[in-house]
Amino acid sequence: MRLTVVGCAGSFPGPDSPASCYLVEHDGARILLDLGNGSLGALQRYADIYDIDAVLLSHLHVDHCIDLTSYFVARKYHPDGAHGRIPVFGPQGTADRMASAYGLSSRPGMHDEFNFMRHAADATAIGPFTVETIRVAHPVETYAIRVSADGRSLVYSGDTGPTESLVEISRGADLAVFEASFVNGRVNPTDLHLTGGQAADHAKRAGVERLLLTHLVAWNDPQQVFAEAAQAYDGELLLASGGLQLEV
Ligand SMILES: [Zn+2]
Numbered sequence: 115m116r117l118t119v120v121g122c123a124g125s126f127p128g129p130d131s132p133a134s135c136y137l138v139e140h141d142g143a144r145i146l147l148d149l150g151n152g153s154l155g156a157l158q159r160y161a162d163i164y165d166i167d168a169v170l171l172s173h174l175h176v177d178h179c180i181d182l183t184s185y186f187v188a189r190k191y192h193p194d195g196a197h198g199r200i201p202v203f204g205p206q207g208t209a210d211r212m213a214s215a216y217g218l219s220s221r222p223g224m225h226d227e228f229n230f231m232r233h234a235a236d237a238t239a240i241g242p243f244t245v246e247t248i249r250v251a252h253p254v255e256t257y258a259i260r261v262s263a264d265g266r267s268l269v270y271s272g273d274t275g276p277t278e279s280l281v282e283i284s285r286g287a288d289l290a291v292f293e294a295s296f297v298n299g300r301v302n303p304t305d306l307h308l309t310g311g312q313a314a315d316h317a318k319r320a321g322v323e324r325l326l327l328t329h330l331v332a333w334n335d336p337q338q339v340f341a342e343a344a345q346a347y348d349g350e351l352l353l354a355s356g357g358l359q360l361e362v
């Protein structure tokens with residue numbers, strides 16, 4: 115699999131990166147993990163936006179989902195005709211939220227462009243990928259997402275505070291793409307985000323030896339986030355940046 119970091123800015127777009135979006139490719143198939151503010155623009159550097167097989171949304175905070183409204187426009191109004199439906203997996207209420215954000219009624223909403231589905235309890239096949247999800251600790255319904263193909267796996271944390279479910283879904287994965295929004299020394303609310311050190315601790319306990327720190331928020335120094343993670347981690351540690359590509 116190849117992972118491309120389309121956007122890694124935490125909570126809102128930054129000057130050098132859109133908000134959360136990750137492109138995962140394998141064997142000619144392409145899926146997106148999240149589609150946050152600004153990401154549809156940057157995505158066009160790395161893929162034909164009409165050649166995406168599915169979109170998976172970790173949760174409905176705008177920095178993870180709002181560019182689906184722009185993607186709707188791109189698919190619906192292309193002068194060569196509409197581009198058919200692709201699956202969009204997300205939390206309960208995704209279809210109505212996206213319709214409302216764009217100013218549409220619920221029906222037809224975006225149902226002619228997207229086949230909205232809730233994240234399943236069981237593993238789901240999407241082309242060559244197997245996708246598994248688990249609820250994590252965030253104020254709204256949020257999922258960590260594990261994507262596997264040909265015996266390799268990556269796990270994207272979504273947004274989460276410390277939780278054993280992230281360790282559980284990450285066991286034996288080849289790459290952890292974990293959010294690290296917080297730094298030590300501040301009052302960090304519970305069940306919201308991880309520090310770099312907590313992200314490292316979760317990856318270590320899951321036995322994952324390669325960790326990509328992401329969801330980097332503009333008011334923190336990413337090098338501080340990295341340094342705090344490095345203290346708690348022996349494996350390969352990477353800091354996300356827009357356009358970073360990793361083979362998994
Ligand atoms: Zn976020």
Ligand SMILES: [Zn+2]
Pocket residue numbers: 173175252273
């Ligand atoms: Zn969030």
